[in-house]
Structure formats: structure tokens, C-alpha cells
Amino acid sequence: MSRDFSTRSLVVSEESPTQVFQMIQENEPQEENDGIIEQYQMRRTWESSPHPYLFFNPDHHSMTFLGFNIEKGTRNLIDLQTNEILEENIMEKNLFEALSRNKVNLTENVDALPRHEKILKLCNVMGIDMAHDPDPTYELTTDNVKKILAIYMRFRCGIPVIIMGETGCGKTRLIKFMCSLQQPPGLEVQNMILMKVHGGTKASDIIRKVHQAEELASKNAKEHQNMDTVLFFDEANTTEAIGVIKEIMCDKTLGGKQMELHQRLKMVAACNPYRK
Template identity: 35%
Template sequence: MFLFELLTLGFVFNNVDIASFPPLAFIEVASTVQQKLLNSLPITGYLVKEHLSWDIHRLNIFSELYDPIQIVCNYLDAYDRHGLNVNDVVLYSQNCIKKPLPDQRCRDLIAKYFFEGNADGVSSFRFVEIFVDVLADQLTRLSSSAYFTVENLKLTINDETTLRTTLVNALIDVSKDFAIRSVKAKAAQLESTSDDYDAKFEIVQWDASNHLLVFFMSQHPDSICALYREKNKVPDNVKEFLRSHNMAGPSKWELEDYNRMPSDLLLERLECLAPRTMYPLDLPLYALSADNITKMALILLRARANVPVVVMGEAGCGKVVEVNYEPFNLHAGIKEQDILDFMDMAQKKADNGELWLLFDEINTCNHIGLLANLIAHRTLQGKLVHPNIRLFSACNPYRKRVKAQSQTGIKTRIRRYEEQNNLVYQVKPLPDQI
């Protein structure tokens, strides 16, 4: 009643106290599946509503040369003009780019290389941000690498004419996959909650992807590691580059097959990708495979770009084992103050260095709105979290049961032992911003 009076009359009073606000006011309602919360509020039917839809022309372009959008668009501009193999894209040093690209040129490039063939379902600037941040981090490392300058490539490999284009194309594909698969995962969740759901729900898996994953090593940033699922799909010019930088000599080099590589060698490859120290690491025993080392590399790509990670999978599939983290186990009994206390502790620890946080079973908690803002926008109660904090979360899929567990003639006798809820897991749907 208080909110109704305030919004319709513009003021409320209680004895001698009067409260009012200017004629123009904006109301934020938490995003829910099929906007059930918005539709449950009768007062919203009497207010003026304007539906905001996605429009690439409303994308804000920053003019700072070191902004991720400018970094990405300068590379895309050279890629689009077929000049990537002719001239270096210099981001730092005296010969760096001096003038930012025009706003409209940036929008056109993002529309061409991100939205082309993938515009359906992209309804948020968040997906563009994921694409840009991940790609900008990789392109910055590419630009800083002495091995990948145009002149040095001419000295090291024979077929250097297309290598830079091949690498950038691979980086674009992987960065695009990060965002597009988020869209597909959201679409799968919405389909699973509809009334005519017919058991076609599938978790969007990285197993179906065979993009060449070019990864710049932490200890040797000038060098790359190529991760792939099928070795016969690695481009020839990438093979030649890897052969030319083989420590044992080009004649003894052979493209590795990660599917047949023993666990200890996979661990060595992972140590080349991730660590920031040259000292020996005391790592727990873990059975590595080609599948989970690829997933760990993908997680690390997002962590480097400070993009939050949400891992969805069936119970017991090993989601939380993929990440070394400071855990916070969520459940329906968790209070909002518990989350605030955990983050307060984490903010203090982050003063000493990078800190990885994992929110497990995120969609079992009743405070999913608070967690959604934290994970998607890195804000807590309207304030940005510490820049040293990396955010991860794990959840089970939200989907309905498709049939009763018991189909036998004694169904009436065991009915009371069957799960009464129509969900496979007792979880809530993820908000759109995650």
C-alpha cells in the first residue's frame, strides 16, 4: 500500500512526516524466468512501461586506446582490411596506435564478427562484454609477443603469410564461443521450464567444440601452447610455427595427441599454462585428461580477463574439482548476511593478492538476485568488489522431470516414496544476467 500511494500520488504521509519524490521515477524489478515476478505485481499494470531491447547502436564505445573495445576493434579493423599479416598492431611503445577508431566503425566491426549468424537470442550487452574482454586479453598478449611480429615470423617459418590471421581467427572463434554458448545455455533453461517441454533439454557442453585454443603461457608469454581435441584439424601454418620453436629441434618434433598423453605429461602442460612462479608446486593428486585440461584452460582464459565463470553440470560430474578456490557452499538456509560476511572476509584477503572464490550450488540459495549482481556485474550492494577477486560458481541444471520414476503395477504402493517435486534438482532458474 505504501508503494502504491507513493507511485500514484507522488507522496505519502504519516502524522507529521511527509515523503515525496520528483515526478520522474524509475522502478527496478528483479529479472525472473518469463517475468513472473513483474507480472505478479498488480501495480505494474497501471504504470507506464517501456520495453528496452538490444540494439548495437546503443553500445557505448570508449575512446581510451587501452580499453578492451579499442584493442579488439583495432585488431578486427586490421583483420577486416586484410592487413594483419602486413603490419603489426602495436598497442604499447612509442610506435603504438595514437588515435582511437570511430564509434560507428567499432560497432560495425563487433556486429560483423560477433553477431553475424549469432544475433538470435543475444539480448544483453553482457554477452558483448564477455566476447570483448576475453578477446582483448588474448590480443594484448599477442601484441606483446616478440615471436609474432611480422618481421620475426618471416625469419622463423616459411609460410608466415597467413599465420597471424589464423591465430586471430582462432582467438575470435573461442571468444565468440564463450558468449554464444552462454546464450544457448540460457535458451535451454527457458525451454526446460515451458509447459510444453518435451525432454529435449541438453546442457550446452564444450565437448562439442573443436576450436583451436591458442594459449599464451604464463611463464613464457612469448610462447604459445595449442590445445585441441583433434590433432588433424590444426592448421598447417600453426604446426610449422610450433615445429620451429621446438626445443629438441624441428626434425624431432611431432604434434602431440592429448587424448593419448599420460596424466603426468598433461600436468606438465597445465603447469606451463597457469603458474606464476618458477618454484615447484605442491599439487594434490588429480587424474588429468585431455577433456578436463581443456576445460581448465578455458576457465583460466576467463579468469585472466576477469570474467566470472559459471559451471553447470550434473551432480557428481566434478564441477568444483576443476578450480582451486576459496569455497562458499550455498543452500536454502543461507542468509543474506552470511554472503555479506563471506565477501567482507574475501575483500580483506584480496588486499594481499589475487583470490579465487567459488560459490557452490548457487541456484539453491534464496538470495539469487544478490548473487547474480555479484557474479555478472561484480557488484555487491551497489559497490564494485576488489579487483583481485576472481569469481566462480557452480550449479546444477534447472529442468523438469519428464516422467514418473515408477511405471510398474505397484505404483500406488510406492507413490509416497517418490519425489513429489517436478524438478530433477531442487534449484531455482538462473536470472538472465548470469
């Protein structure tokens, strides 16, 4: 997960790899090109990369793992998405056997799990005591589970969350399901504010929405423990005031002045891939 946090994707829609390398070669001496190209090649996209996650749960005595298996005979770390060996002999035999005796299934396939067990995994990592299914119509694939947990861990670490994807691919629904999981079962609590950004959105509109979200986050934190309030900027890249969103989300400032936002207020920006 730390590698996911620190690794950006290379390819952007308006530039093919050939154009990128031509641009490098035109602007840099030849001896520097190899190092720069190698840096670009190290970067990766979500879809083409393995995501083996191991979480130490907030209860301080259990773990949750996703996206990998450990083979019984070789004890190799196997990625479930690609079936490639990520690391050989990652675990000593006595540790593997001890974990097995303690009912830790190290060869589990999350896709094959019943829906309620997937939700239980999510709740264990997020520290939610009362596991429930807030939306039975939402398809909870392993990929969606991983994305929800990756976003949640970014919230915990204070890392800005930006989701990129075409219109209608499920960005808003993913965040909505994640927020609904934190709501107490049977209670209708608003802990997500959706701001549909468009070409006419002004900086003042964004600032007003942030203040509204902060008030809601403060209220939710008092009434419901361990609940985040999420402000979701949908299609954030369609406004000329995107610099204000960037400043608030990344710098925690407004007009250059420090903002003291409520610690339970989290922000997510969604953007569509750029098209020339």
C-alpha cells in the same frame, strides 16, 4: 577460445528444441522465424564442440596448444576430439618446418602425455614457476585440462565463471585442483573459500562471505605473488538470494553501488541443471 567465450548453449533442461521452435513460431512473424532459428542452431554445448586452444605463455617466448593437431603432409588443422578438419592448409610449409626444427611438436596427443607433462602445460599457461602435482588422486584428462585453462582465461579477462553440472560430476574438485596448483609446493595456503549455498542462505550470508574472501585475497596477494584467491558458490541456484550473487559477480555492484573488490579475488558459481 573467443568463440567459447561468446557462444551460449541452446538447450536447457525444461525445454526441448521442438518446444523452443513452437514458442518462436507462436510469438514471431514467419519471416523472422528463420533468422531466429538459425541463431539458435549456431549455438552449441561444450560436449559436442571442438575446443582447439592456442596460448601465448606469460614467459613471452613459448606457446601451449591443446585439442588440435596439424597434419604434416596437408598442414590441415585437425580436432583431436572429433578428428574433423577445422581448417585446411592453415600453415605454410616453411613455418611448419621451422617450428618442427625448434622442437615444437605439432602432432602431439595430450591424452598420451605423462601426467607431469600435462601439469607442466597448465603451469606454463598460468605463469606458475614451480610445477608440482598437488593431488595425485585427481584424474587429469585432456577435457579437465581444457576446462581449467578456459576458467583461468576467463579470470584473466574478467568474465564471470559459471559451471553447470549434476551433483557429484566434479565441479568443486576441478576448482580445488586449479587453486592447489597455484599454492607454493610444500606450503599449506588457503586460496579457496567454498560456500555451500542452500535454500536458507540469505543475502547477508553471501555479503559476509565476499568480505571474508576479499580479506584473504589481500593477504595472499601480499605473501604470495601471482596467486588468485577463489570464492566458490556451490549450488548457487538453490537460494532466493541468487540475485545478490549475480550482482556481485557480473555487475561488480552491491545494492546498486559499485564494489571495489581486490583484483586477485575471483568468483565461481556452480549450479545444477534446472528440473521441473
